[in-house]
Amino acid sequence: MIDKFEKNVIITAFCISLVFIFSLFYAMGAKKADVTACLPYDKSYETARVNQVDKTTYQIFYVARMWSFEPAIAYIPVGSEVDLFATSLDVVHGFDIYNKNVNLMAVPGGVAKTTIKFEEPGVYKVICHEYCGTGHQNMQAEIIVNYPKK
Amino acid sequence: MMNVSRFLKNVILIELFVPVLLLTVGIYHGLMQVIYRSGVIHKASVAKLDYYQGLTLHGVINAIVLTTFFAVAFGHATIAFYLKKEPGKKATLLSLLLMVIGTLMAAAAMLSGKASVLYTFYPPLKAHPAFYIGTAMLIVGSWVAFWDWVVVYIRWKKENREINTPLAVIGTLVNFTIWFVCTLAVAYEVLILLVPWSMGWTAGVNVMLARTLFWFFGHALVYFWLLPAYIMFYTMLPKLAGGKLYSGMAGRIAFFMFLLFSIPIGVHHQFGDPSIGRGIKLSQSILTFAVAIPSFITAFTIAASLEHASYMRGGKGLYKWIWKLPFFRKDVYLFGYLINGLILFIFGGLTGLVNASYSLNNVVHNTSFIPGHFHLTVAGPVFLAILGMSVFLVSQLTGRKIYMPTINTIIPYLWTVGVLIFSAGLMWGGLMGEPRRTNMGLTYLDPANELYHPYWVISSMLGLAGGGIMFVAGFLYFIVFFGTFLRKRTAEPMIDLPVSESLHPEKRIPIFDTFKPWVALMVLILLMAYIPAISDALNNTTKKAPPYKPSDPTPVVVK
Numbered sequence: 001m002i003d004k005f006e007k008n009v010i011i012t013a014f015c016i017s018l019v020f021i022f023s024l025f026y027a028m029g030a031k032k033a034d035v036t037a038c039l040p041y042d043k044s045y046e047t048a049r050v051n052q053v054d055k056t057t058y059q060i061f062y063v064a065r066m067w068s069f070e071p072a073i074a075y076i077p078v079g080s081e082v083d084l085f086a087t088s089l090d091v092v093h094g095f096d097i098y099n100k101n102v103n104l105m106a107v108p109g110g111v112a113k114t115t116i117k118f119e120e121p122g123v124y125k126v127i128c129h130e131y132c133g134t135g136h137q138n139m140q141a142e143i144i145v146n147y148p149k150k
Numbered sequence: 151m152m153n154v155s156r157f158l159k160n161v162i163l164i165e166l167f168v169p170v171l172l173l174t175v176g177i178y179h180g181l182m183q184v185i186y187r188s189g190v191i192h193k194a195s196v197a198k199l200d201y202y203q204g205l206t207l208h209g210v211i212n213a214i215v216l217t218t219f220f221a222v223a224f225g226h227a228t229i230a231f232y233l234k235k236e237p238g239k240k241a242t243l244l245s246l247l248l249m250v251i252g253t254l255m256a257a258a259a260m261l262s263g264k265a266s267v268l269y270t271f272y273p274p275l276k277a278h279p280a281f282y283i284g285t286a287m288l289i290v291g292s293w294v295a296f297w298d299w300v301v302v303y304i305r306w307k308k309e310n311r312e313i314n315t316p317l318a319v320i321g322t323l324v325n326f327t328i329w330f331v332c333t334l335a336v337a338y339e340v341l342i343l344l345v346p347w348s349m350g351w352t353a354g355v356n357v358m359l360a361r362t363l364f365w366f367f368g369h370a371l372v373y374f375w376l377l378p379a380y381i382m383f384y385t386m387l388p389k390l391a392g393g394k395l396y397s398g399m400a401g402r403i404a405f406f407m408f409l410l411f412s413i414p415i416g417v418h419h420q421f422g423d424p425s426i427g428r429g430i431k432l433s434q435s436i437l438t439f440a441v442a443i444p445s446f447i448t449a450f451t452i453a454a455s456l457e458h459a460s461y462m463r464g465g466k467g468l469y470k471w472i473w474k475l476p477f478f479r480k481d482v483y484l485f486g487y488l489i490n491g492l493i494l495f496i497f498g499g500l501t502g503l504v505n506a507s508y509s510l511n512n513v514v515h516n517t518s519f520i521p522g523h524f525h526l527t528v529a530g531p532v533f534l535a536i537l538g539m540s541v542f543l544v545s546q547l548t549g550r551k552i553y554m555p556t557i558n559t560i561i562p563y564l565w566t567v568g569v570l571i572f573s574a575g576l577m578w579g580g581l582m583g584e585p586r587r588t589n590m591g592l593t594y595l596d597p598a599n600e601l602y603h604p605y606w607v608i609s610s611m612l613g614l615a616g617g618g619i620m621f622v623a624g625f626l627y628f629i630v631f632f633g634t635f636l637r638k639r640t641a642e643p644m645i646d647l648p649v650s651e652s653l654h655p656e657k658r659i660p661i662f663d664t665f666k667p668w669v670a671l672m673v674l675i676l677l678m679a680y681i682p683a684i685s686d687a688l689n690n691t692t693k694k695a696p697p698y699k700p701s702d703p704t705p706v707v708v709k
Contacts, residue, residue: 005454008448013446017439019310024435024508033509035421035431040690087424090705091251091698092272092357094422094516098583099519103422103512108274109688109693110358110424129516129585131202131268136192137593140601145320 002067002105036104038113044110045087050074053083060143062086062126064093064106067135069126073142078121079147087111097143105130151646152615158226158236159547159643161246165223166540168250169216176211177624178328179204183573184617187588188610189595201589202266202700204683209269210260210285213528215253217375218288220536221329222249222295224378225322227543229299231645232316235308236564241298245291255280266700268587270364271344273355276706278698279348282340287335298324314658315402318647320383324405325377328412331676332370338501339363347697350706354694358425363418366680373412373441375528379406379535382488383452388650390485391475393459395650400451402662404444410672411441414679421511425690430683431508438506439677446497458653483552483559484648487538490562494530494569498523503579516587518613519580523572529569529620534562537627544634549641553633555625565623573615579609606698 002010003119027033048063048070058080063070065088076082081132086095090108095112118124128139154162177200185191194200199207222245230236231563258280259265265281302524303323307315312408348350385399389395390578395401422428457471465471476482477489501523505511514520545552580586584606588594593601595610663669696705 001361002399003397006451009450010403010443010447013443016446017443019435020439020503024432024510027509028644031448033512035428035509035512036424038425038427038686038690041425041692067314089701091274092361094587096516096583096584103511103515105424107361107424107690107691108357108695109200112422113422125513125583127583127585129588130207130272131275131587133698133703134200134202135703136202136587137589139599 033101034114036114038129039111039113041087041109041111045085046089056080057083059083061087062095062106062141064088064095064132064139065090066133067068067128067139069095069128069139069141071141073144076118076143076145078145078147079117079119081115081117083113083115084142085111085113089148091132092130093128093132093139096129098125098126098127100124103129122147151644152231152234153642153644154547155236157239158230158242159263160240162223162543163547164246164250165219165226166544168253169211169633170217170540170628172211172253173216173624174628176208177621178215179208179213181617182339183208184610186591186616187411187595188614189591189597189607190236190614192591192596192598193280194589194592195296200266203260203263203431205587206266206268210256212533213269213371213375213488214285215256215288217528217532217538218292219249219253220540221325221374221378223543224381224539225295225326225649227645228318228322228381229302231647232319233302235306237295237302239384241294245294245298248287248291248294249626250291252284252289252291252399255284255287257284259284270368272364272654273344273357273360274334274695274698274705275700276348279345280347281315282345283347286337286340289337292326293330293333295331299326300321310469311462312658314656315663316652317398317405318381320402320663321377321381321384321405323665324409325374325381327665327672328377328409329369331376331672332367332413335363336367339367354696356688356691357695358691359684361420361423362417362426362683362687365419366413367416368419369416370413370522372527373408377405377408377533378489378539379488379531380448380572381450382484382535382539383531386454386648387452387488388459389648389686390488391456391459393455393462393650396451396454396458396653397470398652398656399659399662400447404451404660405443406668408441409668410675413653413672414676415441415506417679417683418506418511421508422515426683426686431605431681434679434683435460435508437492437675439503439512442499442503445495449492449496449499455650455653478559480555480644483555484538484542487534487562491531491534494526494534494566497570497573498526498530501526514580516585517580518576518586518609522578522580522584525569525573525576530566534565535634537561537565541627541631541634542691543645544631544644547640547643548635549643550634550637551640553630553637558630561623561627561630564626565620566617568621568623572613572617572620574613575609575614575616577639579606579613582606582609584609606641653685 265277460471465474
């Protein structure tokens with residue numbers, strides 16, 4: 001039905017796909033790389049705030065709207081682990097932290113969540129990467145990671 | 151060779167002429183975008199057309215209007231040529247009218263600036279109802295053509311029970327089955343959710359449900375673009391190279407795999423979305439690798455066919471045979487269009503696997519890596535196959551020789567150089583966080599602006615250079631395409647598609663010559679993949695969103 005070479009190629013294609021799929025699980029398990037968690041939505045996510053949970057754990061609740069993020073600037077000490085939550089009050093926005101592999105959609109009526117550790121001090125730019133109207137290209141926020149002042 | 155009726159000839163010609171005419175607007179806005187984005191100009195609009203309005207026109211015309219019209223026109227030609235039966239007049243005419251009127255409505259809404267919501271039209275951004283109704287009419291028009299082909303096919307099959315259905319016909323019917331099933335979701339989104347909401351009859355829309363329905367359609371859409379090109383790769387390319395198709399069976403397996411796996415993978419566009427569980431995302435990510443397999447198979451089968459063709463022409467060696475292929479022959483210019491598409495698709499397919507790889511998607515989602523990727527697919531094999539075949543069909547159906555045949559032979563090479571530079575720039579920029587769908591010239595690439603981001607200067611300049619070359623190639627294509635219409639008629643109108651014979655004798659295997667079990671399996675996989683996704687979107691999203699105009703942060707008040 002199928003010639004020898006054809007069969008070998010189909011088997012090889014399956015094996016290559018399995019390698020890719022294995023890598024995907026490896027990234028999830030060993031490197032703790034995952035996509036946004038799925039949480040049911042409630043009104044409390046509509047209030048922008050920064051919470052300190054304990055000495056090295058923070059929560060930032062981001063609220064996006066046309067055309068800004070709140071909090072526009074968040075201060076976090078170096079070495080903290082931060083739970084990021086993002087929702088929107090109007091249209092769909094994007095939430096991308098430059099150089100940090102945080103990539104979420106801020107959707108009205110839903111909340112995206114991810115956890116990230118800031119090991120290096122610096123100014124981390126958050127940009128909206130989903131078209132959200134005529135002011136889309138102005139939409140940016142900052143996470144400033146620094147050593148706490150004594 | 152087949153003579154066609156005056157009626158079918160005119161329908162196919164209109165279905166090629168209308169979208170190519172609109173494509174001039176689409177390609178103009180492609181050029182404008184690389185100019186805006188690279189910061190050459192710092193403006194919101196040029197010639198009264200806004201950046202995001204232009205982006206909407208670029209996406210809708212190039213990716214929806216051109217591709218749908220072409221798929222229907224090419225389907226008419228393929229069905230009529232291989233089954234020796236012309237499609238029914240009434241249905242064909244109705245389909246044409248719906249598609250043309252729908253397109254004109256949507257074009258009017260976009261050009262008047264009342265539908266600058268991009269081709270994904272994510273609510274709660276609101277467009278004029280004419281935009282939604284127009285695109286829905288375009289889609290329904292393509293359904294009508296498909297239903298009619300099914301009738302023609304069933305009649306043919308009754309008369310030819312023991313004859314293997316031609317591969318091109320299998321491909322066309324598989325393609326439109328995928329199209330019909332996936333567009334049901336977007337038709338529901340548009341007609342049930344968005345039209346009443348944009349009219350002000352309903353107050354809110356469930357945004358996550360709308361997004362999930364859109365992507366049910368949105369990824370299968372790319373296979374609807376791609377399969378006409380695949381039909382050409384299997385049934386024409388080996389013949390054009392002077393050889394035979396290595397295995398027709400491989401083509402059948404590939405097409406039926408596309409039928410099974412094209413749709414239940416749409417959630418891989420929503421890895422960053424809230425409200426949908428990780429398990430659903432992971433399983434649809436894995437299913438995406440299943441749909442890569444038919445492309446691996448195709449890559450081998452076509453390469454093997456070309457190698458064989460080259461040996462027949464005296465080619466030798468492990469790699470030297472490549473240079474015996476007819477790259478620059480004016481009489482087989484279609485070869486150039488198709489082979490360049492295949493070369494681009496190597497990169498397009500591999501970058502697609504990056505996008506589909508679950509958490510790896512966090513690196514690239516909604517960055518310019520994504521348009522970098524899909525210009526290697528939809529602006530690669532898909533677009534080049536459409537350009538080549540449109541010139542081919544116009545020349546045959548009008549009985550006119552091609553205008554400027556040398557230029558016509560060079561266009562695909564020029565285009566390919568342009569796309570490679572363009573996509574390299576966009577993907578590099580994307581890895582540095584450059585956002586897609588953003589008028590960067592206004593802020594990120596304006597040195598006078600406080601948001602200026604110097605890292606993206608070189609990458610977006612590469613985008614500009616590649617985009618400029620693509621524009622030149624597109625412009626030359628318009629000269630060839632419209633110029634051919636203006637030449638003197640020198641032959642009788644006909645359709646004579648290149649037909650690749652099979653290298654090995656192909657036995658008819660009944661399971662690969664029937665649709666019913668495949669469609670049943672397709673529906674089963676689809677329900678298993680999508681019932682949990684839709685139920686998550688419904689259960690985790692309680693709030694409904696009112697409509698917003700893209701220019702105004704306060705919702706449209708419903709009176």
